[in-house]
Amino acid sequence: MDEGPLFRPKIGLDHGTVTHKITTGKKMECTFNALTRQIQEEIRLRGPISFARFMELALYAPGLGYYERRREIGRGGDFFTSVSVGPLFGQLLAFQFAQWMDADCPNGGIQFLEAGPHNGMLASDILAWTSRHRPDxxxxxxxxxxxxxxxxxxxxxxxxxxxxxxxxxASSMEACGWRQMNGIIFSNEFLDAWPVHRLAWCAARRQWQEACVTVEDAVFAWAWRPPAAEWTGHLPQVPAELAEVLPDGFKVEVCPAAAAWWRAAASSLRRGKLLTMDYGLTDGEWFQPGRAQGTLRAFTRHHASADLLSQPGEQDLTAHVNFSALMEAGQAAGLRTEGLAPQSKFLTEILARTRLAPESFEPWNEKRTRQFQTLAHPEHLGHKFQVLVQAR
Ligand SMILES: C[S@@+](CC[C@H](N)C(=O)[O-])C[C@H]1O[C@@H](n2cnc3c(N)ncnc32)[C@H](O)[C@@H]1O
Structure with a gap:
C-alpha cells in the first residue's frame, strides 16, 4: 500500500497572496502558497487529516480554494463541461424540462433548483430558451x-x-425553504466535485484503510489509518470471493455526504424530477482491474494527473459519482428511478422530439451541429457522462 514518492508542491505557486519561504532540515527550499500553509498549519495542530478534508480545503477554502478563484470552464480553463460547449446543452434541457412540466405540473407555480451553478451559464441558457419559447x-x-x-x-x-x-x-437545500416543491432539481457535474474519502484495500487484514494527508519534510505525504467510526457503515462491501483476489492497495472512493444530499433533495420534491448529469459508476463497476488506483484525478489545463496532493487550490480534484448510492438514496425517499442512461442517448431522444416541434427550437446551423456532436458523440462527452433521472 505504498503510495510511492512524496508529492512536492512546485515552486512559484503563489497567486497573488503572501508567499512564504521555508528551509527544511534537508536544506530544501520551497515557495508555498497561502493555502498550502493553511493546510499544513491545520495538520500541525490536529495531526493527519482525511483526504476528504484536504480536498474540501483544496477546492473550497474561502478565498483560496480552486473553485473560489477559477471562474472559467472550457477552452481557457482546466476542463470542459457540457455547459461550456455552448448554449445548446441548456436549450435541450430547457425543452425537456418544459415537456416534463406540461405533463407533471400543468398548473400553478413551478420551481427549478440548480445545484453547483458555478458561473451561472446553464441558468442563463435555460432561462433564455424558456423566455423565447415558453413565456407562459x-x-x-x-x-x-x-x-x-x-x-x-x-x-x-x-x-x-x-x-x-x-x-x-440559497446557500443550501434547507435555506432554500422549498420543502414540498413542484418542479425540477438538477445539476451538471456537481457531485463529482464533492470531497471524497479515499480507501485502499489491505489484503493481509482484508480490511479497508483510509487515506490521510500528513506533512513530511515540509511537503504533503500520504498516511493510512482505519476508517473513522462515524462512516464505517458506508464502506464498500467486499464479497468473500472478491476478498480472496482483490489486490493489496486497490483504491476506491466513497462520498456519504453526496448520497445524504441526494436524499434531502429527493425529500423536498412533492412532484417532478430529480436529475444529475455526471461521470460515475454503478455498484459492479468499481472493482475492475483497470481501476486499481481508483477514480480520483487532478486536472490542470486539460491534463489529468494522479498527483492529488500537489498545488492545492491550483488544480481541480474530482472523483466518479456512485450512481447506485444515489439511486438507493432517492428510492429511500420515495422516488422512482426513471433511468440512468448515457448522455448521448438522453440528448438524442430530446433532439428527436424537438424535430416534431420545429417552431419551438432554434434552427440548426453548423455551429449548433458541432455542439451536438461534442455533447453526444461517444468519443467526446456522450458516453463519459450519464444522466440519472428520478421522479415523484
Ligand atoms: C465541475 S464544476 C461544474 C460547474 C457547472 N455546473 C458546469 O457544468 O459547468 C462543479 C461545481 O460544483 C460546485 N459545488 C460543489 N459542491 C458544492 C456545494 N456543496 N454547493 C454548491 N456548489 C457546489 C463547485 O463550486 C463548482 O462550481
Missing amino acids: LLARLEYCLLEASPARRAWQEETLRSWLPNVRW
Missing part, C-alpha cells in the same frame, strides 16, 4: 441557484444580470 412557463417559474460561496454567487449575478427578477439564491 417562465411566468409561473421560480429559479433558485444553490450556492454557498459569495465569490461564485458574484459571478452568477454578473452572468444573470438580465434575469435577476426571475432568479433567487
